Amino acid sequence: MSNQAQEAREALGARLRGFRKDAGFASGRAFALATRWAESKVSRIENGKQNASEEDIRTWCIATNKQDQIDDLIATVRHIDELWLEWRRQFQGGAEKRQSKAIPVYAKTKVFRIWHPTLVWGTVQTSEYAAATFRQVVDFFDIPDDTEAATAKRLERQQYLYQGDRIFNVLLAEQALYTNFGGPEVMKGQLDRLLAVMRLARLSLGIIPRSAPVHIWPGNSFSMFDDKLVLVETYSAEFSVTQPREIELYAKAFALLQQSAVYGTAVRDLIFTAIQHFDRMPTD
Numbered sequence: 001m002s003n004q005a006q007e008a009r010e011a012l013g014a015r016l017r018g019f020r021k022d023a024g025f026a027s028g029r030a031f032a033l034a035t036r037w038a039e040s041k042v043s044r045i046e047n048g049k050q051n052a053s054e055e056d057i058r059t060w061c062i063a064t065n066k067q068d069q070i071d072d073l074i075a076t077v078r079h080i081d082e083l084w085l086e087w088r089r090q091f092q093g094g095a096e097k098r099q100s101k102a103i104p105v106y107a108k109t110k111v112f113r114i115w116h117p118t119l120v121w122g123t124v125q126t127s128e129y130a131a132a133t134f135r136q137v138v139d140f141f142d143i144p145d146d147t148e149a150a151t152a153k154r155l156e157r158q159q160y161l162y163q164g165d166r167i168f169n170v171l172l173a174e175q176a177l178y179t180n181f182g183g184p185e186v187m188k189g190q191l192d193r194l195l196a197v198m199r200l201a202r203l204s205l206g207i208i209p210r211s212a213p214v215h216i217w218p219g220n221s222f223s224m225f226d227d228k229l230v231l232v233e234t235y236s237a238e239f240s241v242t243q244p245r246e247i248e249l250y251a252k253a254f255a256l257l258q259q260s261a262v263y264g265t266a267v268r269d270l271i272f273t274a275i276q277h278f279d280r281m282p283t284d
Contacts, residue, residue: 010048012052012073013046016046020042023063031063034063054074086236086237087235090238091137093146094146095134096149096150099156102157103153103157106123106225107160109226111169113251114170114171114223115222115223115257117176119176119181121172124158124161124193124203125190128186129186129187130150132182134151167204169254171206171258172205172206173207174270177207206267208257209270216253219253222250224251227244227251230242230246
């Protein structure tokens with residue numbers, strides 16, 4: 001669980017503990033007897049070790065005569081749940097639905113800060129490269145195969161590269177130029193696409209060479225949308241960061257990563273070298 005989600009869960013537990021004490025239940029055991037719960041469940045919820053369900057909230061508030069707090073606390077529970085979304089749950093029914101959720105976020109964002117240490121950012125992917133990544137998602141999570149629809153929805157985000165006054169600050173590690181999705185021809189097409197989009201005045205493409213001194217560990221990929229939201233991806237889940245002090249840490253990390261990056265002609269040279277690498281690879 002993300003730090004923000006855990007902190008929110010602990011704060012909710014502390015609030016519920018206050019309700020219990022205010023209602024005259026001096027101990028978790030007394031409250032457990034009144035609600036016919038296990039004492040350990042009361043303890044886990046109050047200490048942020050277990051998620052409280054919406055039904056738990058209703059039971060707790062009724063038992064402590066805090067019915068007027070039910071709606072507010074249920075909203076809190078739903079917010080905590082949204083902070084950490086399991087990929088399998090997000091991909092129920094396929095990958096297209098998750099891609100659709102990105103469109104409103106992109107429409108509202110003016111400044112993007114994107115970091116990816118191992119693959120090319122989705123919004124500048126070719127259809128062939130994107131399809132290769134989605135086929136892996138389908139296999140890994142064992143979800144319905146909607147690769148074509150998911151690819152089309154991802155490519156829809158490219159419109160924002162040409163609309164409004166948005167600024168795109170994109171950082172990739174050199175490894176992203178070599179992580180092989182789809183074979184040499186797909187990779188060369190993707191690398192050509194990078195050469196094309198880096199000419200856009202609104203897009204700044206930096207690459208961190210593999211031997212560059214670093215000022216912070218590379219960590220997971222993340223996407224920053226203005227100073228309002230950061231999305232961080234792991235193998236099991238994607239979590240949202242919305243707490244200002246945590247967003248500041250990601251902004252600081254991005255700035256430190258930028259110090260290791262090269263731009264302009266040096267980026268083109270790295271891309272051309274990667275193209276030559278795939279030129280030498282057999283295509284079968």
